[in-house]
Amino acid sequence: MKLDINFREKFEDRHIAPDAAGTAEMLQIVGASSLEELISQTVPDRIRLKNPMNLPAAKSEAGYLETLKQTASKNKLFKSYIGQGYYDVTVPGVIQRNILENPGWYTQYTPYQAEIAQGRLQALLNYQTMVIDLTGMEIANASLLDEGTAAAEAMFMQYSLRKNQKANIFFVSEELFPQTIDILRTRSAPYGIELLIGSHQSAELGTDMFGAIVQYPSGKGEVYDYTEFAAAAHEKGIKLTVVADLMSLALLTPPGEWGADIVVGSSQRFGVPMGFGGPHAAFFATKEEYKRAMPGRIIGVTIDSAGNYALRMALQTREQHIRRDKATSNICTAQALLAIMASMYAVYHGPEGIKAIASRIHGLATFLGNALNSLGYKQLNTALFDTLRFELGELTGPIHSEALNNDVNFHYSGSSVTISIDETSSEADMITIIRLFAKVKGKTLNYLDLDGIKASLSTSIPEALHRTTPYLTHPLFNSHHSEHEMLRYIKSLEAKDLSLCHSMIALGSCTMKLNATTEMIPVTWPEFGNMHPFAPADQTGGYMQVFDELNKWLCEITGFAAMSLQPNAGAQGEYAGLMVIRAFHQDRGEGHRNVALIPSSAHGTNPASAAMAGMKIIVVKCDERGNIDVSDLKTKAEEHQHDLSCLMVTYPSTHGVFEESIIEICETIHQYGGQVYMDGANMNAQVGLTSPAAIGADVCHLNLHKTFCIPHGGGGPGMGPIGVARHLAPYLPGHIVVPIGGEKSIPAVSAAPWGSASILLISHAYIAMMGAEGLTHATQYAILNANYIKTRLEQHYPVLYAGTNGRCAHEMILDCRSFKNFGIEVTDIAKRLMDYGFHAPTVSFPVAGTVMVEPTESEPKHELDRFCEAMIAIRKEISAVEEGRSDKVNNPLKNAPHTSAVVTADNWDRPYSRQEAAFPLPYVAHFKFWPSVGRVNDTHGDRTLICSCQPLEAYAEEVVNA
Structure with a gap:
């Protein structure tokens, strides 16, 4: 037996799901002899990269974590009293382990399909x-x-x-x-x-x-x-x-x-x-x-x-x-996972627990203030909750130095200092601060009667501002305070939600791919999780190294000269990119350029972002193949040439096609002095094969929660950093507190200098462990998986658009509009898929009455087959309605989804069997996910809007009156 001591397991093999046999079978079915042949038929040769990306060699999972630990050690975790909107916290272990670190919560999608999202909807x-x-x-x-x-x-x-x-x-x-x-x-x-x-x-x-x-x-x-x-x-x-x-x-x-x-x-x-x-x-x-x-x-x-x-x-x-x-807003995401954590914190502690924490914070701040007053420091806040402010004068420097000697950070502004107390602060911490303030004045703790100060504490909050009204009175906030009860409550909600733990979520434009555990692990390391965003620069070396590496890697992937990691959502990235373009024009004395050309197929955030950036939106037509109508674009670019600011374009197109005219389109915009903004939503079809710079874009936002593996978290978090060509780099966002950017930087677009910094680690890990070859393979397999589904389903559902050679990019649109002729809506298909154990693809976007399917590279052939079998079975159910073999109203599609309560009820009066309702294909019995409610009534919900937890008796009365 020959031994190989050089073997290293490749993360790529864990991330990309299809194996050699599955790959060969799929290639045969799509009619391509190799992956490379498929890609050559899909991606126009004119925009193909001629050389592989120059990225570091791929690391193994263990190797990456070992290296990152060394990087993390460059972050110095001082005790933070900086405040300014950021405070250290104690994350309850039951919440950290079972929500923040749990793929059952963080791999869920935005709850557009409510019937299989009742758990996180309740938490929200x-x-x-x-x-x-x-x-x-x-x-x-x-x-x-x-x-x-x-x-x-x-x-x-x-x-x-x-x-x-x-x-x-x-x-x-x-x-x-x-x-x-x-x-x-x-x-x-x-x-x-x-x-x-x-x-x-x-x-x-x-x-x-x-x-x-x-x-x-x-x-x-x-x-x-x-x-x-x-x-x-x-x-x-x-x-x-x-x-x-x-x-x-x-x-x-x-x-x-x-x-x-x-x-x-x-x-x-x-x-x-x-x-x-x-x-x-x-x-x-x-x-x-x-x-x-x-x-x-x-x-x-x-x-x-x-x-x-x-x-x-x-x-x-x-x-x-x-x-x-x-x-009135371009917001298309939220911070669902973090909102869920915050809500669970309130459930876990309840009103009395929250009040106790707040009172303790206030008490410690008052104790510290009184002690420092006794030392002769002048406290400037007459009424406070958690933050003390002192005028230090010539003692500012000595206090600052002594604080650093004690691994303590305060917030300094000129000759004043503020000290913000948080949940993690202790009496011992206060003694440390008192001691260092005393030392600067040449005194010791013996100078103070600390016991007397503690005994005489009283609030500085005026009587008129004392809270008298109750809060968190609902039973939910008063029932789950032991860990066992809390664990069961969290798990009861988790069980109502479908996530990537259960099945493929083939959402077009949303790229629901593997969020590998190794990528997630560092997020909760204290060296990264417990760092204040305004900590002194010499304490943040680990983060700076991660940002520097990620910047370089993303520049290499996109072909751009510079990145800003600040935008903390895709829509924020769009807005930031447009504001950078706006600043560029203004700096050149062309501030009148305010026209944005936007294709009719664009994401809704595109025109919303352009409007927020003060631009006038001119819609460009698409032709019958779904591509940008180049003639219409040229006409409108020429018509508005003196005021043309930019084109907003998604590539591959929102229709899932690599438009071959893209370079001509970009050259047209540049000809008339405009800039090209590329929406990076479909970047998962580009990495390693082409790039925004290669097609001629000037700026692009990247959805790190799509292409680069940050999980969707049930509707957020996300990150939307922007890359820009060299001439736009001087205008990237700055920050008023932390000096980033330059003299020409636009003001901040997010509260923190590097946005949601801790989750940038996920994308850093993904790129580091995949390497250039792995990232390129991921793109190729995303395209293969999509074309495999297209080939299997196009004989059952018309595929709305395709490229010159009949190929789709990483996603495709299935046309369901004709089914409406005999009463079947695309919504019925979405709800029926739940009975088969799947979340619906993207519904009615970008074309009403269609579904847009994107499988990603992380799904194996057998999972793609399960999905195809479900869609084919549903098509047969539609045919039964079309041919009169199934009732037009009382059928499995119109009644979907079928809950366990409905299927197991004593009475069953439907013209199809319980088996057909709940287990329509043999595999479903082995993978059954039960929707927790039947089809939700949207009209009722808007007509009687209730947006908070109601007492059960109030809800019962409301239902009776409905």
């Missing part, structure tokens, strides 16, 4: 209830991206609701966190909104203002009573947004009780690690009357086909994919 409803209760508002959404962008969304909502259309001034308290003000600057500029930044105590409010925003407690830690300010604003017709600390609201009077119209903030303090900036779930709450203007997703209560309690995403007519350039 819990989140909304938590936010409503704590803020004192009437309605909340299911989370936004971060606190800063939530504040910007509030500003724009106020702007869109203004009655005086000439009002364009927005008052901004100077005591907002600086990163929030920075984002407000970014968002306000394209609309000509004037920011008036000043003190709320001296601001002159006028009718030319449409809104105002304050922070509670303020960015400097002071707890102000804004009651009179709110009343004065309302007298002038000005709506008020409050940026609130959610934890503080356990003790402070909620903003909804003293005049807030909108309340936003971060729920990071509710058990979500800092992660060097994210991901964290922002919250957004407002009044009931503004529900149709509120950005983001809303989870609502409805009933299912049997009249039982069910949940769904409500008011979807507000969403950008429907309203497009008329949308």
Whole structure:
């Protein structure tokens, strides 16, 4: 037996599922002699890369983790009292292990198919209830991206609701966190909104203002009573947004009780690690009357086909994919996984537990403040929750040095310092701070009567701001406080949701691929998870190395000169890219260029983002093959040549085709002085074969939660960094707190300098372990798997578009529109797939009445076959209706999905068998996933909008009256 000591297991073989035998069979069926022949028939030769990507050799899984451990050691974990919107937390182990680290939760898709998403919908409803209760508002959404962008969304909502259309001034308290003000600057500029930044105590409010925003407690830690300010604003017709600390609201009077119209903030303090900036779930709450203007997703209560309690995403007519350039927001994702964690934190601790944590934080801050006052330091905050502020004068330097000597970070601003206490702080930590402050003054702890200080503690919060109203009163928040009960509750919800743990999720444009465990492991390492985003640069060497490597790798993959890792969602990346283009034109004295050409097939976020960037949208037609109509594009480019800003194009197209005219299209835009923005949603068909730079793009956002393996998390998190050509690099986003970028940088687009930094580790791991060859193979197999499904299904469903050689890219569109002639909607197919154990492909996008299928490279042939068999069986069920062999209304498609309660009921009065309903193919019995509710009633849910947890008796009464 010959021995090989050089063998190394390749991660590529774990990530790419088809084996040699499966590959050969699929190639035979699609009619290609090799993978390379298939690719040559699919990707135009003119845009093919001539050389392989120059990336480091692929690492093994064990080798990667070993190397990353060494990198992680370059991060110095000091005790952080920096605050500024980010706080260390204690993540309950039952939540960390069973949600954050559990693929049953993090590989779920956005809950558009509600019947197989009831678990996370309930968790998100819990989140909304938590936010409503704590803020004192009437309605909340299911989370936004971060606190800063939530504040910007509030500003724009106020702007869109203004009655005086000439009002364009927005008052901004100077005591907002600086990163929030920075984002407000970014968002306000394209609309000509004037920011008036000043003190709320001296601001002159006028009718030319449409809104105002304050922070509670303020960015400097002071707890102000804004009651009179709110009343004065309302007298002038000005709506008020409050940026609130959610934890503080356990003790402070909620903003909804003293005049807030909108309340936003971060729920990071509710058990979500800092992660060097994210991901964290922002919250957004407002009044009931503004529900149709509120950005983001809303989870609502409805009933299912049997009249039982069910949940769904409500008011979807507000969403950008429907309203497009008329949308008031481009948000198309949330921070679902992190919102779920925060909601579970509230469930686990309950109202008394949350109050105890908040009280302890406040008590420690008060104790520390009193002790430092006794040492002769001047405490500047007269009323505070968790943050002390001292004027240090000439002692600033010595305090700073001594703090670093004790592995402690404070927040410094000029000669003042703020110290923010968090959930992880202890009395021993306070003693450490007191000792170092005493040492600088040449004193010891013996100088102080610490026992006496502790015994005489009293709150500085004014009586008028003491919270008196109850919160988290629903039984959900008062029932699961032991770990055993909590574990069972989490698992009971998880069991209601279909994820990649169960089956392929073949969603076109969403690229639901393997999120390998090794990629996920480092996210919760303390060296990465517990790092404050504003920690001093010399403490963040590990993160800087990861960012530097990821930047270089993504530049090599895209062909671009520079990257920004800041945008923390795909839509954020779109917006950032357009703002970079806008800044480029302005810098060249061509600020009048504001026309964006957008194909009719574009993602809904494209026109919404362009509108937010202040652009005028001109729609370009598509031809009968689904490609951009080049003639129409040239006509419109020439017509608008003096004002042309950019083209927004998705490649391969949203129709799943590599358009052969793409270089001509890009050259046309450049000919007239415009820039080409490429939507990176379909990048999984490009990596290693072509690149955005190769087709002629100037800027591209990358959905790291698609091509580069960050999991979808049930509707977020995501990351959308942008790559740019060399001439656009100077304009990449900067940051007001952490010096990144240059003099020409646009202001921040996300609250943290590197967005949701901790999950960048996932994409770093994926690229490092795949290497250039592995990444290229992944793209080839994504294309093979898609063409295999196309070949198997095109004799049953028309495939709407294909390339010159009849090939699709990594996805295809199956045309189901003709079925409507005999009563079958595409929604019926989506719901029936649940009975076969599958999540539906993308429904009615980009063409109404179709499904868009994308299998990814991570699915083996036998899973592709299972899906094809399900789709073929459904087609036969449709034929039975078409031919009159099955009732037009009472059939398996119209009644789908079939729950276990329906199938096992004593009465069965349907003209098909229980077996046909629940186990329509033999394999289903071995893979059965039971939808937990029947088909949800969308109309009922919008007609009687309920967006928080209701007492059971209230719900029962509501159902009776329905």
